[in-house]
Amino acid sequence: MTAEKIPLAGVIGTPIAHTKSPQIHRHWLTSMGLPGHYIPMDVATDDLETVLRTLPRAGFVGVNVTIPHKERVLDIADLVTDRAILIGAANTLIFRKDGKIHADNTDGLGFVRNLESAPGGWDPRAGPAAMFGAGGAARAVIAAMLDAGVPEILISNRTRVRAEALQSDFGKRLRVFDWVQAGNMLDYAATVVNTTSLGMLGQPPLRVPLDGLQKGALVTDLVYAPLKTKLLEVAEEAGCRTVDGLGMLLHQAVPGFERWFGTRPTVDSATRAAALR
Known part of the structure; x- marks a missing residue:
């Protein structure tokens, strides 16, 4: 046999x-x-x-x-x-x-399941999402959020043309902000996502003003080394719900x-x- x-x-x-x-x-x-x-x-x-x-x-x-x-x-x-x-x-x-x-x-599926595991879950229709970054991970996140029903995605990238390329590919539910104005996206955001490597061990910090974070917003960082990035630390202090990138x-x-x-x-x-x- x-x-x-x-x-x-x-x-x-x-x-x-x-x-x-x-x-x-x-x-x-x-x-x-x-x-x-x-x-x-x-x-x-x-x-x-x-x-x-x-x-x-x-x-x-x-x-x-x-x-x-x-x-x-x-x-x-x-x-x-x-x-x-x-x-x-x-x-x-x-x-x-x-x-x-x-x-x-399956990256987008993993992203959504991770947000759904947050305390209180995730309501994609609660309001716009603000997203930092326009690389490969960003494409999976955008596709997943649009499919889940996020009404609008505000996106900012250090190189604006890359964010505009995503807007061209995914349509009118994306709105592009200059990198120097990235912090302004937070005034409207129910979901906040960092898809860049900024804040990762060995990488430069994410130098975006975070004082616009809305209390109760759900904030996640795709970086998981460290597990609690500066973005997640500041978000917790601002009364946001947070999910680390490991999930x-x-x-x-x-x-x-x-x-x-x-x-x-x-x-x-x-x-x-x-x-x-």
């Missing part, structure tokens, strides 16, 4: 040593007693397609994709979901039994794990602890 193959998954990027994804997936595999392994793989851009076409032959059922490959994999995949096309990037690949690579983007990483991992290993995992305090080890 032939033994059943142990399913393999992993995460591909370069560099990759910083990733917390293996800790998260290994925790779920162990806690649920499932067979399988999840492996970090440092893959150069020139080798990406060769690696992706070879991995299924080695028993891989799928992979996560991170910087700098999230856009490139759209050209390699055989099937791409509508949301991955809209965002212009994929973070989750499924290697199908018919040999085709299926690409999806988005945890929740975006759920759909891929379910597809690869056949069981839907739960994001709980033990999952957070595993990611922080």
Whole structure:
């Protein structure tokens, strides 16, 4: 009798040593007693397609994709979901039994689930959202917020033309502010999101005036190192509700794990602890 193959998954990027994804997936595999392994793989851009076409032959059922490959994999995949096309990037690949690579983007789903976990939950229709940044993560966040029913997104980026490009792609529910006026967005915002790396360990601080934060607004930072950024500290002092960025990483991992290993995992305090080890 032939033994059943142990399913393999992993995460591909370069560099990759910083990733917390293996800790998260290994925790779920162990806690649920499932067979399988999840492996970090440092893959150069020139080798990406060769690696992706070879991995299924080695028993891989799928992979996560991170910087700098999230856009490139759209050209390699055989099937791409509508949301991955809209965002212009994929973070989750499924290697199908018919040999085709299926690409999806679960970042937006992870973002929304994280906000919904806030004390008191999240009402996307409560008012406009203010967003700092216009990079790859911003696209996933915008798509998710618009889909959830946020009436308007106020966006500011250090390079205005990048914010204007997002406005062109996503439409009239986006309004662009100059970076020097970014603090003014907070006067109207029920939801505040930092999608930049500003405030991350080793990066410059987020130097946006925060005195316009509205009491009761929900504030989140995609940065999770440190867990409590200066933005979240100031927001708490202003009477805002806050959600750190780690939850988005945890929740975006759920759909891929379910597809690869056949069981839907739960994001709980033990999952957070595993990611922080």
